[in-house]
Amino acid sequence: MLKLKNVSKAYGKGAIKAVDNISLDIRPGEIFGFLGPNGAGKTTTIKMIVGLLKPDEGVITIDNVNVWEEPLKAKSMISFVPDNPEIYDRLKGIEYLNFIADMYGVSKEDRRRKMDYYLDLFNIKDAVGDIIASYSHGMKQKLVLTSALLSDPKLFILDEPMVGLDPKSAFNLKEIMRKMCDGGRTVFFSTHVLEVAEKLCDRIAIINKGKIIALGTMEELRNSAERSQSLENIFLELTE
Amino acid sequence: MNKILSLIKTDFNTTFGLSSIAYSIKNKKNRWQLILFGIAMLSLIPSYILIVKSLSGMYDIYAQIGQKSMFLLTGFLASQILVFIFGLLYVMSKYYFSNDLAHLVPLPIKPSYIIGSKFVTLMVSEYLTSLPIILPFIIIYGTKNGEGPLYWIYSLLLIIFLPIIPLVLASIVVMIFMKYTNIGARKDLIRTVTAILFLIAMIYIQLQIQTIAQKSLVQGSDFLVNLIKDSNLLVKKLGVSFPPSQWAALTLANTSNLIGIINLLTFIGVAIITFILMIFLSEYLFFDGLIGNIEVSASKGRGKKIDTSDLSRETKPYVALAKKELIMLFKTPVYLLNAVGGVIIFPLILAFTNISGGDESLSKTIEMLSVDMGYIALACIGFISALGLINNIGSTTFSREGKCFWIQRTLPIRIEDQILGRLLSSLAVQVLGILALLVSLLFIVKLDLLSIILIIVMGLLGSIPTTQIGMAIDILRPMLDWDNPQRAMKQNLNVLISLAVGALYLGGLVFLTIKIIDKFYLSFIYGLIAVIFILSSIILFKVLKVLISKQFEQLE
Known part of the structure; x- marks a missing residue:
């Protein structure tokens, strides 16, 4: 589904390699967790996948479509939720949702059904008539999540999605991710919440200083670690 | 400290x-x-030189009637009034709408400290407005008059203190205004409407004062005698509309005697006193206008059930984009005032100058010269096309995305839709400008239906390339990292560059028209201009396609 082949990105005349020759192959129907300490290269990698940052080297494909050669085709398969929900704060919630749906060409019937479902689920249905500037951080996050789900993306990419969500919404989001994958969709997300990664992900990659230092199912990671232990201990051991 | x-x-x-x-x-x-x-x-320099040259001619005219100091007054008035008008906008957004306030207000510092520091930065920005205007006046007067060192020392002091009084006035007006309009859910709208009315009223009053002063000047039978007796007569009479400019002009016109130093001390003294007064007032006014201003009434979802089936509509991507642009333009006060306010105010000023102009008004002139309606329509088309630049919508369309730019770059939007949507939003605002112009023209000339149709159709056609020029410049170096919408529009150099490039384009067209106007039928000229508009729109569309797709890929 999502393939990264020898992808690199450097900042400041190539002095600092933010992402250093990484390759990943994420399969359809998989929930893939992307872990790493602050500044390890998680967000840089995600930005390269969604078209915000051009890789210096390497190829990124989604369903065999090269993200940087056929951007429109690739982008219509992805939905992206950034770590900081900066959105048009002078629009009303509903205006933002309609705007995003128009860009993906979601039919009227589809968008009505999905809006009803997700707005109810995230408990922001009564707020969509207000302007976004009046929303709390969490409400904005929920609106961005809803907008990202309207197009029923083949690949759902999230950067730190749990930050700012209340426990119930975080639970709901996890359910949504699970359901999407059961329906053959793919989810790729970065997180610092190791517990979520441990319970939810089919496979996990740990990135440190721009390099993938561990990759596999939870079971595989445990086996490769020196002592059989929790993800937290594995993480701490590997990223030391 | x-x-x-x-x-x-x-x-x-x-x-x-x-x-x-x-x-x-x-x-x-x-x-x-x-x-x-x-x-x-x-590339801006040539047109600037042209302006300076014409100023030099203006000096000669004043010198001929023995009122050289009037030349200085014109310079000081122009720069101080501009500082005041820009000041109103800058102060509003810098004191009340910048994002750093959310960090500053909770800190243990006095309101006057916040205002004081913001005032200093504003003053420096205002030098960018005042210097290009006042310097040529001072230099032309000084060199042509062969002034000594004292003149230049006085000038330096005046230039340094020049923005203070107008900026202090702007600060006080805005602080009072914000304190008493900090009410209700529709305060943004209330404020914008009041602000536009205020600006119009101010321009009107200024023009009235000027006319009254001019009339009283000429009416007296001993006018000519006085004119010869007192070389500062015009300054004294016409400077009443803004006394500080009068003081400044009198300072430089009297460097050799006591009047000069007295006026200089008055100018500096009043600047310092008003500044202290403003700082003192800020303790009482600032927080009242600010607190609850940052907060939009929190969304509680007050039981107002939203039925998504009524609200979800399917629209074409470029229409949706244009709609989003327009909502943002109309709901962000700074954008509303600059973009929408601009296209409405400019034509209205035209009407006002005409109404208050008396015998020398535009309508009388047109009547006297019995100008062909076709020429007037032609001028209007040029005016509307220029508004396409002045509305700043094209030249800030990407900059205004700011931190939300990621949305545009991650969505599957065709580049063609990007261009079309943004263009449509500018054209929608242009329609308002055309309406304002047509209404203003009612006061000046009687237009026939054909001219009205020509102005509407050709005006919109001409607005396409001028908007596109702005868009092309904005996408080359979009200013995305701003914390205050003011910066995306008023402190964005793309606006200035677009104006320069657009002026070259329109200037070329005007030049061409003047060259051929008496050689061909007017209808042929209309046709030719239409063809040029259409061709340049198509070429610019192609250029934009390349630029946008390249920049969307490469920006970081």
Whole structure:
């Protein structure tokens, strides 16, 4: 589904390699967790996948479509939720949702059904008539999540999605991710919440200083670690 | 004292982006952009020289009637009034709508410290407005008059203190205004409407004062005698509309005697006193207008059930984009005032000058010369096309995305839709400008239906390339890192560069028209201009397609 082949990105005349020759192959129907300490290269990698940052080297494909050669085709398969929900704060919630749906060409019937479902689920249905500037951080996050789900993306990419969500919404989001994958969709997300990664992900990659230092199912990671232990201990051991 | 110095330093750094400029210079990729920008600024020089030359002619006229000081007054009035008008907008957004307030207000510092530090940065920005205007006046007067060193020392002092009084006035007006309009859910709308009315009223009053002063001047039978007796007569009479400018002009016109130093001390003294007064007032006014201003009434979802089936509509991507642009333009006060306010105010000023102009009004002139309606329509088309530049919508369309730019770049939007949607939003605002112009024209000439149709159709056609020029410049170096919408529009150099490039384009067209106007039928000229508009729109569309797809890929 999502393939990264020898992808690199450097900042400041190539002095600092933010992402250093990484390759990943994420399969359809998989929930893939992307872990790493602050500044390890998680967000840089995600930005390269969604078209915000051009890789210096390497190829990124989604369903065999090269993200940087056929951007429109690739982008219509992805939905992206950034770590900081900066959105048009002078629009009303509903205006933002309609705007995003128009860009993906979601039919009227589809968008009505999905809006009803997700707005109810995230408990922001009564707020969509207000302007976004009046929303709390969490409400904005929920609106961005809803907008990202309207197009029923083949690949759902999230950067730190749990930050700012209340426990119930975080639970709901996890359910949504699970359901999407059961329906053959793919989810790729970065997180610092190791517990979520441990319970939810089919496979996990740990990135440190721009390099993938561990990759596999939870079971595989445990086996490769020196002592059989929790993800937290594995993480701490590997990223030391 | 340390606190205020630190505040000023930080505000300076963030406002002028010193750290980020340093970063850009280090970054090789950005360096050519800076160079390109420098070249663009240099391209402004020829038109500036032209203006300065005509100013020199203006000096000669005043010198002939023995009222050289009037030349200085014109310069000081023009620069101080502009500082005041820009000041109103700058003060509003810098004191009340910038994002750093959310960090500053909770800090243990007095309101006057915040205002004081913001005032200092504003003053420096205002030098950018005042210097290009006042310098030619001072230099022309000084060199042509062969003034001594004292003149230049006085000039330096005047230039330094020049923005203070108008900016203090702007600050006080805005603080009072914000305090008493900080009410209700529709305060943005209330404020915008009041502000536009205020600006119109001010222009009107200014024009009235000028006319009354002019009339009273000429009416007396001993006018000519007085004119010869007192070489500062005009300044004394016409300076009443803004006394500080009068003081400044009298200072420089009397460097050799006591009147000069007295006026200089008055100018500086009043500047300092009003500044202190403003700082004192800020303790009482500032927070009242600010608190609850940052907060939009929190969304509680007050039981107002939203039925998504009524609200979800399917629209074409470019229409949706245009709609989003328009909502943002109309709901952000700074954008509303600059973009929408601009296209409405300019035509209205035309009407006002005509109404208050008396015998020398435009309508009388047109009547006297019995100008062909076709020429008037032609001029209107040029005016509307120029509004396409002045509305700043094209030249800030990407900059205004700011931190939300990621949305545009991650969505599957065709480049064609990007261009079309943004163009449509500008044209929608242009329609308002055309309406305002047509209404203003009612007061000046009787237009026939054909001319009205020509103005509407050709005006919109001409607005397409002028908007596209702005868009092309904006996508080359979009200013995305702002914390205050004001910066995306008023402190965005793309606006200036677009104006320069657009002026070249329109200037070329005007030049061409003047060259051929008496050689061909008017209808042929209309046809030719239409063809040029359409061709340049198509060419610019193609250029934009390349630029946008390249920049969407490469921006970081």
